[in-house]
Amino acid sequence: MLSRRVLRTKVVKAVYAHTQCEGMTPVASEKNLVASIDKAYDLYFHLLALVPEIAEYAAERIRIGENKKLPTYDDLHPNRKFVENKVIARLVEDEELQAQLKARKLSWANHRDLIVALYNSLIRQPFYQKYMASDERSFREDAQLVSDIYMTMLEEFEPLDRALEEQSILWNDDLGYLLTMVSRTILSMREGHEAIKLMPQFKSEEDLDYAKSLLRYTIAGYERISLLLDNSMNNWDIERVALMDQIILVTAIAEAENFPSIPVRVTLNEYIDIAKCYSTDSSGGFINGLLDRIITRLTDEGKIVKSGKGLL
Helix, strand or coil: EEEEHHHHHHHHHHHHHHHCCCCCHHHHHHHHHHHHHHHHHHHHHHHHHHHHHHHHHHHHHHHHHHHCCCCCCCHCCCCCCCEEEEEHHHHHHHHHHHHHHHHHHCCCCCCCCCCCHHHHCCCCCCCHHHHCCCCCCCHHHHHHHHHHHHHCCCCCHHHHHHHHHHHCCHHHHHHHHHHHHHHHHHHHHHCCCCCCCCCCEECCCHHHHHHHHHHHHHHHHHHHHHHHHHHHHCCCCHHHHCCCHHHHHHHHHHHHHCCCCCHHHHHHHHHHHHHHHCCCHHHHHHHHHHHHHHHHHHHHCCCCCCCCCCCC
């Protein structure tokens, strides 16, 4: 589930932390990297449990209305479509999901204010109002509603950002990507299949080793590659380069040198995009030009060798 882009980004952040923490050992940095990767997977399960909490709060409101001393017609005849959503029911009942939540000690129980805020926002959403007004009762419509909640509401919802930051400083940067993964999980569900097909932590068994190895190579070669960069920038001192740009460049070159099965073009494109997200506005073009020049030279010198067809 966690893409190589996510893993590269986490390595870049781990290298940044390593350079900023005096006395940080490579072993400690690797442990922090693995913890960050594991926390991202925690967030996947945590988010899957969020919409059921909103539905439970909606059901609670219905019960309160029905038990009033002088209930209104609407209190006695509530629209139960959301609280009876079949996809939400499956999330609540899925044994593997619930086991993961328990094992990872994940719960929204202490975030009542967030759940109330999410519900109040949800009932104002046009997609929710359309869903509730529709006479259709299909599994597909239920799945689309839940997906819309994740993809339309949650990424820019400030109370959620605050709640996640309180629980882990590692989560907010992962939110957008993991909301997409949660949405894909929801939309892959089928009415006739009892168990939810939860995503594995990695797309390949090699991915964790890749991330740890990339971190080791980058830390070990940091000074050497930084000197290489300095010597490659005509009339430009490396100390004038933004620190994040320098770290992205060093990590990219470490990958190009040490992973013969990864095409050069993939490495270039990935780190250019990371620079656009995490450094300055001009970083993408700067990194593109410098990386391309250095990698071409190292390839010509035989210091970067790729195996297999189409890997240059």
